[in-house]
Amino acid sequence: MKLFVTGGAGYIGSIFVEQALNTGHQVTVFDNLTEGHRAAVDARAAFVPGCLSDEAALAQALRTAQAEAVVHFAASALVGESMTNPGKYFQNNVGNGAKLLSASVAAGVRKFVFSSTCATYGFPDRIPMTEDLPQRPINPYGESKLMFEKMLLWFEQLHRLEFVAFRYFNAAGASGKFGEHHRVETHLIPNVLKVALGQKPQVEVFGTDYPTPDGTCIRDYIHIVDLAQAHLLALQPGKRGFFNLGNGDGYSVREVIQMCERVSGQKLKVVESPRRPGDPPRLVAGADKAKDELGWKPQFPKLEDIVSTAWTWHRQHPNGYADGA
Ligand code: UDP
Numbered sequence: 001m002k003l004f005v006t007g008g009a010g011y012i013g014s015i016f017v018e019q020a021l022n023t024g025h026q027v028t029v030f031d032n033l034t035e036g037h038r039a040a041v042d043a044r045a046a047f048v049p050g051c052l053s054d055e056a057a058l059a060q061a062l063r064t065a066q067a068e069a070v071v072h073f074a075a076s077a078l079v080g081e082s083m084t085n086p087g088k089y090f091q092n093n094v095g096n097g098a099k100l101l102s103a104s105v106a107a108g109v110r111k112f113v114f115s116s117t118c119a120t121y122g123f124p125d126r127i128p129m130t131e132d133l134p135q136r137p138i139n140p141y142g143e144s145k146l147m148f149e150k151m152l153l154w155f156e157q158l159h160r161l162e163f164v165a166f167r168y169f170n171a172a173g174a175s176g177k178f179g180e181h182h183r184v185e186t187h188l189i190p191n192v193l194k195v196a197l198g199q200k201p202q203v204e205v206f207g208t209d210y211p212t213p214d215g216t217c218i219r220d221y222i223h224i225v226d227l228a229q230a231h232l233l234a235l236q237p238g239k240r241g242f243f244n245l246g247n248g249d250g251y252s253v254r255e256v257i258q259m260c261e262r263v264s265g266q267k268l269k270v271v272e273s274p275r276r277p278g279d280p281p282r283l284v285a286g287a288d289k290a291k292d293e294l295g296w297k298p299q300f301p302k303l304e305d306i307v308s309t310a311w312t313w314h315r316q317h318p319n320g321y322a323d324g325a
Helices: 011-022 055-065 079-084 086-106 140-159 188-196 224-234 253-264 288-294 303-316
Strands: 002-006 026-031 046-049 069-072 111-117 162-168 170-172 203-206 221-223 241-245 270-273
Touching: 002 011, 002 055, 011 026, 011 069, 011 224, 026 055, 046 055, 055 086, 069 086, 079 086, 079 140, 086 140, 111 140, 140 162, 162 224, 170 224, 170 303, 188 203, 188 253, 188 303, 203 253, 221 224, 221 303, 224 241, 224 288, 241 288, 253 303
Parallel strands: 002 026, 002 069, 026 046, 069 111, 111 162, 162 241, 170 221, 203 270
Antiparallel strands: none
């Protein structure tokens, strides 16, 4: 298919683009590079620098790409930042998102795949979390993604735009070529690996008094290539709706640090810090729906594989994409 990928220069987008090209799709990446990196765009893809706020540029790019499907990764995606700058989240994720939906319909796009998040659930009523749980976001990031989910339902009903929205749990790991490089890194695994690389003095554990067996937060880590593969399955005609993407296994912050120590062969300096605002104690996916309805089969469900691929990439790219490679 001819795919139009927003945010294709970002972490998740870049690896989706690589996998999509590997399976024969044609890809145009539309990205303003505020979060993404030019070097993260696979050389086989067409690249259009641009911002979703620019309706004329967006319409032109969709036309030139002859887009059949849009895969929408571009977003502001930091919980903490959303608590200090909520306007940015509603502007980028909802306002610019609405422009993309309208432009997609005008360009004749028939399928829309969206990056949503488990942050739309807030504090879950049950673990594992299934798609039917109530959605009560506890931060503007989660709220903005939920608002977009609702827009999708209306665009489906009124414009017959078929959509799949994936509620991601914790994406991590790397493909052979592409990996995780945020200019400001807040995520656990890359931050721990930076300590192993000698780029940070110590690992900070945010909160050790949660109601979990070792007192630290539990998350469901999913390999980035498995995440990307689910998006390819979503492109099949007739597939629609909301799907969680996770492995159904929870690991605490301490367990992740131990795995990073094992994979890197180093003992890391760890300090205990206060809780980070907005962190639920435990988020673990029930992802049977994606398996049953999309035929999704994760290839790398083990935390060890997730951390190992991240470690290999970070060692090969100690400065991420900063040196253009
Ligand atoms: N975390 C931590 N130290 C760090 C980064 C993250 O203790 O340097 C914790 C964070 O508080 C959360 C978990 O690790 O409980 C996963 O955080 P991350 O930012 O990777 O993903 P999130 O679950 O917030 O999307």
